[in-house]
Amino acid sequence: MASIDNESIIKSVPQKGFFGHPRGLFTLFFTEFWERFSYYGMRAILLYYLYTETVNGGLGFDKGTAVAIMSIYGSLVYMSTIIGGWLADRVFGTANTVFYGGIFIMFGHIALAYPGSATAFYISMVLIIIGTGLLKPNVSSVVGDLYTKEDPRRDSGFSIFYMGINLGGLLAPLIVGTLGQKYNYHLGFGAAAVGMLLGLIVFALTRKKNLGIAGSNVPNPLSKKSAIGTGIGVIVVAIAVMISVQTGMLTINGFIDLVSILGILIPIVYFIIMFTSKKADKTEKSRLAAYIPLFIGAVMFWAIQEQGATILAVYADERIRLSLGGF
Numbered sequence: 001m002a003s004i005d006n007e008s009i010i011k012s013v014p015q016k017g018f019f020g021h022p023r024g025l026f027t028l029f030f031t032e033f034w035e036r037f038s039y040y041g042m043r044a045i046l047l048y049y050l051y052t053e054t055v056n057g058g059l060g061f062d063k064g065t066a067v068a069i070m071s072i073y074g075s076l077v078y079m080s081t082i083i084g085g086w087l088a089d090r091v092f093g094t095a096n097t098v099f100y101g102g103i104f105i106m107f108g109h110i111a112l113a114y115p116g117s118a119t120a121f122y123i124s125m126v127l128i129i130i131g132t133g134l135l136k137p138n139v140s141s142v143v144g145d146l147y148t149k150e151d152p153r154r155d156s157g158f159s160i161f162y163m164g165i166n167l168g169g170l171l172a173p174l175i176v177g178t179l180g181q182k183y184n185y186h187l188g189f190g191a192a193a194v195g196m197l198l199g200l201i202v203f204a205l206t207r208k209k210n211l212g213i214a215g216s217n218v219p220n221p222l223s224k225k226s227a228i229g230t231g232i233g234v235i236v237v238a239i240a241v242m243i244s245v246q247t248g249m250l251t252i253n254g255f256i257d258l259v260s261i262l263g264i265l266i267p268i269v270y271f272i273i274m275f276t277s278k279k280a281d282k283t284e285k286s287r288l289a290a291y292i293p294l295f296i297g298a299v300m301f302w303a304i305q306e307q308g309a310t311i312l313a314v315y316a317d318e319r320i321r322l323s324l325g326g327f
Helices: 006-012 024-051 063-092 094-113 118-145 154-183 185-211 224-247 252-276 282-309 311-319
Strands: none
Touching: 024 063, 024 094, 024 118, 024 154, 024 185, 024 282, 024 311, 063 094, 063 118, 063 252, 063 282, 063 311, 094 118, 094 185, 118 154, 154 185, 252 282, 282 311
């Protein structure tokens, strides 16, 4: 696909219609609102579902194992965004990648909503990790496509978009958490699936009218040779993982160690590749150098923030009184 310039994208997007911003912001606001609703809703009850005894509707995992799984899950969600960004740049374009990601997430929540075994849970986690990796980094990129670099509305547009994230994250534990803990875990997961379905419906129905050609560009299409090499690499990795699981070589503790190592190596390798790439000019490399300290700070922030679904969740379950004076 030929590269699409920013001016052509801007002309295809209605520039008024959502709080004085491009109409496409409405589409992306509510798509991300429902995606975050589904993600944080599921996240609010997932740990409890893992270590609650089977007779009470959970999977009956050891509490330490459940916390470890949640930690790895959170790590993989962020690591998978590298794959999502790569697929958007090389294969699908950002808008299509957002939609495909939403489909994966929805089916992941449906798998959780269906009462099953630990196998069903692991399948759901794979689907949600892949889906979030596809959707999360690319929906923000499409927001940027709605504005020219000189547009004074750009910063406020991202602030409005982020309000959609906050609103979804605020309502999710109240609704999904209540359904999951007061009635049934699978009912809660089902509500998360419905949330993602609503996000997909909003995106599909309003995309053509509101987004125009924003997010349709594939800036660095994958060549046939590269596609074949990538496909072979994916197959080899998948076979290696399957063999490791079947032979018992890949244990939960071993997987934790592997993800911890990859969490350090992947960013280092990625930054080196970008710095040495001939496709990056001096301006881009200087911005990349300025971004590295922000990246490290973000890693520290999210490492702490993710404790909300693990250590703080256990603390709340074991040590917080949920009633006072009969309320």
